[in-house]
Amino acid sequence: MATSLEPSPARRITARGAKTRARIIAAATELMQVRGVAATTLDEVVAASGVSKSQLYHHFSGKEMLVRAVIEATGERVIGRERDALGRVSTIAGLRRWRDAIVQSNALRHGAYGCALGSLSNEVADHDDVARTMLEQLFTEWRDQLAGALRRIQDSGALPVDAPIDQLATGLLGAVQGGYMLAQTARDATPMGVSIDMALAHIDSLASTTP
Template sequence: MSVTGETTTTRLTARGAMTRERIVTAAADLMYVRGVGATTLDDVLEASGVSKSQLYRHFANKDEIVRAVIQLMGQRVIEREQNALGRVSTIAGLRRWRDALVKNNALRHGAYGCALGSFASEVADHDVVARQMLLSLFAEWKDLLAGAIRRLQEHGALPREAPIDELATGLLGALQGGYVLAQTARDVTPMATSIDMALRHIESLSTS
């Protein structure tokens, strides 16, 4: 996925690339915990240990940092989901995927929610570039879920007429809604319940 709107992203020296990475990583950690709005450029400067001139050499403004953070967080999420969903071909496999997400979120008591969902709620209304990036990432995530559900169909667990894309959209929606409920309650139980409802619907279509 390419990122538009960034400043100097080509022909960076090794040191420049490391500096940029420090800025983006520090900003990602802060924005995931505090939120985008509550994270200032001064916060990023302090956390990354770079100078103001170094920061502005790589990013013209906060919006460009946010876009770089979305790219980083998106890569992390998609890589995780590719590893988790890439070979899933059974309902049991989908339940193991669900268990891993809930368990991981329980380590934080559900406090921070989904990184991509949190960014979407904060930036989608005022940054078209960021919104398009997030839209692309969610589409990629949905496609990974659709791939897993399609493999259920190919192995005979679902009928040929099963609406794969609709089921994948519903499952992703249940997951994202579950993240929000868990974040509000500081408890992963609503998240687990939301995903379970979606999985039970998929299972109800089973041909076995």
């Protein structure tokens, strides 16, 4: 992603400092996913990470900067996962296998906590424009991964040459995010599967018109 929270060359931290910073971010990420951003305090992050408050403030000027670091770390994990999964997709069947994997993963926690990026967006996008921009870039990357898979399917001849790939990718990502929300409130991944299936059914309908 374009926005980076790495220290400037003049403020490079030591290997030990980098480990401390990573430990703080990991603890904050887990707490914010389970408790939410607003409900997570810096004192809780200090306790969970095992660092001192002075160490936390050495790396982060306040909660806002820590939240942005959590977004960056979460984005690297989520987009890395999707890049690995979607980068191999070049068939409709492969797209369905991707669907099965993402729904089954959510089913393991009975839909709880929703999408890590979606949950962060719900809490911070209207209050921190830098964070909103970071999240927008991450969702754009996710959509681009979906579009790449759809273009490979199109290149194979399984989708018509005039299929609106970018729009299909946006709709499919919307189905994923809406599915996460429905699964979270229902504590059941079934609505997520249905939501994605509806988007895939539309893609299937286009595939069926290909000569």
